[in-house]
Amino acid sequence: MTCLYHSFRHGHINTTQYLIEVQHCDINKTDNEGCTLVHHAAWSGNFDLVQYLITEQGLSPTAVTKNGLTALHYASGSLNLSLVKELITTYQLDPHQADSNGQRPIHYAAKSGDILLLELYVKDYKCSLSLTDHKGWNVIHFSSLKGHTHFIKHITSQYPQYISLLHSTDNEGQVPLHLTCESGNIQLVTFLKNEMKCDINAKDARDETCVTFACFSGNLDLVQLLTQQYKLEPLVTDKYGFTALHGAAENGHTHILKWYSQEYSVDITNHTNNYKYTLAHSAAYGGKLHCLQELINKYQCDVNATLTDTDSTVLHKACEGGHVPVVLYLTSLPQCNVAAKTSNGSTVLHITCEYSNSLPILKHLVENHQLDLCAVNDEGMAPIHLACSDGRLNLIQYIIEHIPSSLELPDTNDGRTPFLIAVYFNQLEVIKYLISKKCNLSATNDAGSGAVHISVKKGHLNVLKYLIDNNYCNPNATEHQDRTPLHVAVSANEYEILEYLLNKIRQSS
Missing domain, CATH: 1.25.40.20 (Ankyrin repeat-containing domain)
Structure with missing residues (x-):
């Protein structure tokens, strides 16, 4: 992120004006997510900064990011009621518009815990609290994950018709109480259980319980409350054999591992799921270096332990997660088998290229370990x-x-x-x-198909247009069965591609 973006994110209007008016920074650039400066300014909640960009610099207030977010989505998480009102009334941004994940401005307000914004969206713009995103989350799910006790209590007291949302499940079977446990907010957990009668024994679609979500949070007091006062099973396994300890390790909570070891005599070294997924695998995948170091040095976890389904080692999981410090640590260990392969013959180079997009990891493995x-x-x-x-x-x-x-x-x-x-x-x-x-x-593949035939068969009109419109490929090329792209389009029932190809033929004749 450039200095200009940093300035906007922090709402520094004087610094911003200097960078734009004196240093002549490019105000039209977008970041990797397609965010404009207006989006960053709205995220900061600085009303004057947003106005400066729109009225004095001529930037669009209605720009949309690659993920479908408008300035209103960002402003709704900024706790600035005046800015939200201005974007809706003056610049006509839609309070009902969903981003590419199905999240609406009211969901962002729920994340921030802003009751005034909630009231604005519900009373002035008739937004329903039961609206869900593509994951099946409503406002209660979002505010529960953030641990906003005041926000949820306000809904239960002022909108009793929505109390049933406290028991609603998302697409993965998670109820708000699960997410509250993940937030680590004991006050909200006890409120939901004792006053709102939420089911403390609820399991999600993976059979994960509140204990696992509490271990995600790292709040040992909450874990103890659930297991000792509410009598939940401390080591219940989900459908894949994972326990709460895998969640604790993936999030780097070594104090929870230590407590389980002392309280329940858990064998931390050999604690695995159905596929021999160790706690070291979890810590490596989560990028928790300190936790991984403790598992290896204190508990003597095997750095070369492999999963029974994929043969992935701890290093494979670190590369999959793209965690540079963890990879550097593991490859520095003399016992680490850097050249290990998974069950389909993939090295850590394959894993890095397929999953993590980490250039530092790729360079390290190639240049320092000659893979x-x-x-x-x-x-x-x-x-x-x-x-x-x-x-x-x-x-x-x-x-x-x-x-x-x-x-x-x-x-x-x-x-x-x-x-x-x-x-x-x-x-x-x-x-x-x-x-x-x-x-x-x-170039053609072993079946004789070239780029135009492949793009037609896969329905990639954008690729086909680019290749043909720029004269990189011949639209009349034949493959091994003497079929042109037009024949392939007919066989594949690709109407838009067929229309495009016929237009090209007419234009060239």
Whole structure:
């Protein structure tokens, strides 16, 4: 984030004016999430700063981020009632507009715990408290996770018709009490259980109980309340054999592990789930270095322990989570098998490229441990293929700069080059980069299909347009069965692509 974005996020109007008017910083740039300066200013809650950008700098108040957020979403979490009113009344932002996750401004108000905003949305704009996002969360879920006791008590006292929401489940079977336990707020937990009669024994769809969520929070007093006063089972397992201790380890709460070890004589070293997922795996995946160090040094957890379903080691999980300090620590241990492979033959390079997008990890493993960037797993994929499939441009750039020949490296199962894989997975920015590196645009896979045929078959009209409109590929190219893209479009029932191709044919005739 640039100095200008930092200034906006903190609402510093004088610094902002200096950067824009004296240093001439570009005010039209957006960040990686597509946020404009108006979004950042709204997030800070600074009314004057938002007004300055809109009225004096001419920035749009209605811009939308890549995730569908408007300035109103950000302002609704800022605790500034006047700013919210201004955005709605003067700039006509919609108080009912959902972002790409289905979250509306009232949900952001619930996250902030702002009762005045709640009243504004309910009374002035008739927003329903029962509205849910794509996860099935309503305002009670959001405020419960934040531990907003005052907010939830206000709803139960002023809107008794919505009390049933206290018992509502989301798409994963979680009730607000689960999320309250995750917040670690004992006062709200006791209120929901004792006064609102919420079920303290409720389980979610994974069979996780309130104890597990309390361990997520790290509040030992709450864990003790649930297990000792409310008599919940301290080590109940979910459907996959995970216990509350895995949650504690993933969140780095070593004091909870110590308490379980002393209170219930839990064998921390060998505590696993159904697939031998140890607490060290959990800590590594969660990026909790201190916890992992204690598990290895104090409890003698095996750094090379493998899962029975995937053969993933602790290092694989650290790479999957993208945690640089954890990876550096593990690879510094003499007993750590850096070259270990999973059950499908993936090295930690494959895992990094598939899951984490961490360039520092990739560089460290290649340059300090000499792992092979051209190694293929059992599915015929090298790290660059996985990076192309997931659009990890920074990793792709590094791999090609490090090994130029990887630009045309085919996978061993289907013969697809990185370019064809990017086409297959609709990764347009990767495609543009590979073309800039002079990749072979005429490459075909083992079945004889080239980029245009693949893009048509997969329904990627944007990719097809880019390739044909820029004259990178021939719209009349034939594959091994002598079919043109037009034939493939008909077979695949891709109407929009068919229409586009026919228009191209008419234009060229």
